[in-house]
Structure formats: C-alpha cells, structure tokens
Amino acid sequence: MNFLELVKTRQSVRKYSSQAIEPEKIEQCIEAARLAPSACNSQPWKFIILNDEDIKNKVARETYNMVVQFNKFVVEAPLIVVLMMEKPKVISQIGGRIKNKDFYLMDVGIASEHFCLQATELGLGTCILGWFNEKKIAEILKIPKNKRIGLIITVGYPHDDIIRTKIRKSTQEVLKINSYD
Numbered sequence: 001m002n003f004l005e006l007v008k009t010r011q012s013v014r015k016y017s018s019q020a021i022e023p024e025k026i027e028q029c030i031e032a033a034r035l036a037p038s039a040c041n042s043q044p045w046k047f048i049i050l051n052d053e054d055i056k057n058k059v060a061r062e063t064y065n066m067v068v069q070f071n072k073f074v075v076e077a078p079l080i081v082v083l084m085m086e087k088p089k090v091i092s093q094i095g096g097r098i099k100n101k102d103f104y105l106m107d108v109g110i111a112s113e114h115f116c117l118q119a120t121e122l123g124l125g126t127c128i129l130g131w132f133n134e135k136k137i138a139e140i141l142k143i144p145k146n147k148r149i150g151l152i153i154t155v156g157y158p159h160d161d162i163i164r165t166k167i168r169k170s171t172q173e174v175l176k177i178n179s180y181d
C-alpha cells in the first residue's frame with residue numbers, strides 16, 4: 001500500500017470483530033507514535049494501553065452518558081489506548097506562549113495519527129476519541145491530578161472490510177495558492 005492508499009484506507013472504525021490483536025502489532029503502533037515529530041522535539045506524550053478487560057470496560061463506560069451516546073461503541077472495542085499530554089520542554093512552552101499556540105496539542109494529534117496510520121497498515125481499525133469524562137477516567141487509571149488526557153484511541157480488527165468514501169471539503173475549498181484571497 002503506498003502512502004496515499006494508506007491515508008484513504010484509514011477511517012474511523014466503530015465496529016470490531018472479536019479477533020484478538022497481536023501484542024507486537026500494538027508495539028509497532030506505539031513505535032510509530034513515539035517517532036512522531038513534535039515542537040522542539042518535546043515529545044509531550046505517554047501512552048497507556050488498556051488490555052485488562054475490567055479496566056478497559058470501566059474506561060469505555062466513561063466515554064458516553066445518558067445524553068451523549070455516540071461513543072457507546074467503545075464498550076465493544078477490544079483495546080483502548082489513552083494518550084496523555086505530558087509537560088512539554090520549557091522551550092516549547094515559551095514558544096507556545098509567545099506565539100499564542102498550544103504546540104503540545106498539535107504534537108499529541110500528530111502522534112495519534114501516526115498510531116492510527118500504522119494500525120491501518122497492519123490491518124487494524126482505530127477510532128480517535130476526543131469526547132470522554134476525563135476526570136472519571138483519570139481516577140480509574142490513577143492519573144496524577146496535574147496531568148491531562150489528550151485523546152483516546154480504540155483499536156481492533158474491523159468488523160467488515162468496507163472502506164467508506166471520505167466526506168471531505170473539496171481541494172478547491174481548502175487550497176489557496178500564494179494568497180488567502
């Protein structure tokens with residue numbers, strides 16, 4: 001699969017088969033995420049793999065509630081990875097403050113996509129989650145009070161092999177040449 005094919009194949013997978021995930025595949029995804037670029041090479045991340053059924057289920061139940069139900073599929077995910085946002089290097093923090101941009105957010109976003117693209121290449125399906133009860137999950141995972149969870153990724157073999165057509169803005173809408181006009 002060439003790179004663009006890989007990008008087109010990666011999609012949010014919200015239904016998984018019961019096929020067990022080989023631990024070395026997860027290691028490879030972590031390796032891809034670990035090698036991601038970051039502002040000032042700060043690498044402001046940590047990855048928590050949840051493969052314990054009980055812990056995973058407790059966390060999964062905190063990604064939806066009575067009102068917001070769209071993450072209910074998470075309870076069926078064979079594996080969950082939590083991406084922690086760690087303190088960036090001071091130089092990245094200063095740069096971020098001067099430029100009024102939270103570089104560590106971008107860093108964690110890039111690492112998460114590295115993870116997902118590697119997973120796709122290995123035949124795994126993933127879904128990045130931004131909606132969850134951070135406080136409750138932090139309690140379950142014994143995360144110190146001063147630390148934040150960035151994103152959560154569900155992982156598993158897809159239930160089917162259908163690749164959906166991507167719903168995206170057209171190139172015309174998103175591309176400008178030489179000027180914003």
Ligand SMILES: Cc1cc2nc3c(=O)[nH]c(=O)nc-3n(C[C@H](O)[C@H](O)[C@H](O)COP(=O)(O)O)c2cc1C
Nearest residue numbers: 010011012013070071127128129130131132151166
């Ligand atoms: C930062 C971020 C947060 C997201 N949060 C959720 C989420 O909480 N639940 C969910 O089902 N999908 C979530 N998604 C997946 C997006 O809905 C999905 O990537 C987008 O609709 C494009 O579809 P595709 O991933 O299948 O190409 C999130 C994606 C990103 C990048």
